[in-house]
Amino acid sequence: MAAPRTAGRTGAAVAAAGVLLALAGPYAPGAAAAAPEPETPCTAGTGPYQRELEEHLGRPVDGVQSVQDCEAVRAFQRENGITPADGYPDAATHRTVLVVTARPAPNAAGDCPVREHRVTCVDMDRQLLWVQRGSRILFPPVPIRTGRDFQETRPGWHEVYWRSKDHVSTLYGSPMPYAQFFDGGQALHGTPDSLYGNGGSAGCVNLAEADAARLWELLTEGDAVYVWGTRPGTED
Known part of the structure; x- marks a missing residue:
């Protein structure tokens, strides 16, 4: 009597599995996992902060x-x-x-006026910017760089009156991506430079370029900007 056809298929499958195991070699648990790199010693010295x-x-x-x-x-x-x-x-x-x-409650001190419309808050004391509507934070705080001595960012109420996405400064020839002008030649804009060195800006509010791009998507002409405080290292 002939063997059932299913048995033949089962036998072939077992034989094939045996070939694959032979080709794969012996199984060694954990052999493929690379050993973690040892932590390098932390040797940085005392810093300014x-x-x-x-x-x-x-x-x-x-x-x-x-x-x-x-x-x-x-x-x-x-x-x-x-x-x-x-x-x-x-x-x-x-x-x-x-x-x-600052992230949980950037306006805890109440320095930026609360309004029903959007307000871009520029805190020169802490060198932070955020956007709020009422008590709701629409754009969480990010680091900025405001004006140096004799080129201070002007405090008070302002309004975004002109936007230029790929702007280049007519005074300095430097790129000002995502520029949103709020007072004379002063603008919120991105910078390819570090926000943490080379002193302050020439009066503009500098942001990291990625932050400036996100702010560009949120704001529009007519939006309010409120600036207060004093940049650390500048005169009162």
Whole structure:
């Protein structure tokens, strides 16, 4: 009597599986997983914002970098996308602390007037910008750079009166992407330069280019801008 046809198919499948196992070789659990790279020592020295970072991170506030301080700063930098994440308490890391601290309630002090319409809030004391309508935050706080001495960003109420997406400065020849002018030649705009060095701007409110692009999508001509405070390092 002939064997059932299903048995023949089963036998062929077993034979094929045996060939595949032979080709694949012996199974070794975990053999394909690469060993994790050892953590490199954190060796960055004391930085200009040492005390501020120590206080924010719950470290002993003595103004002197320790290995544990360095590791805590490096972990904060990695968590917030700061490069290089080397543990050095620099201006970029400190400014990120200000953003993180302000994020839950940027207008807790009530410095930016609450209105039923959109208001772009420019806090020169903390070098932060956000957009609110009433008590609702439409654009969370981001770091900015305002004007230096003798070229200060003008405080008070303003209005976006002209927008130029690919603007180039007629005075300096420098790119001003996503420029939204609010007072004379002063504008909210992106910059390819660092926000944390080279002093202040020439009066404009500089943002990281990605932040300026997002702000461009939110605002329109006629939107209110409110500026207050004093940029650290400038005269009152």
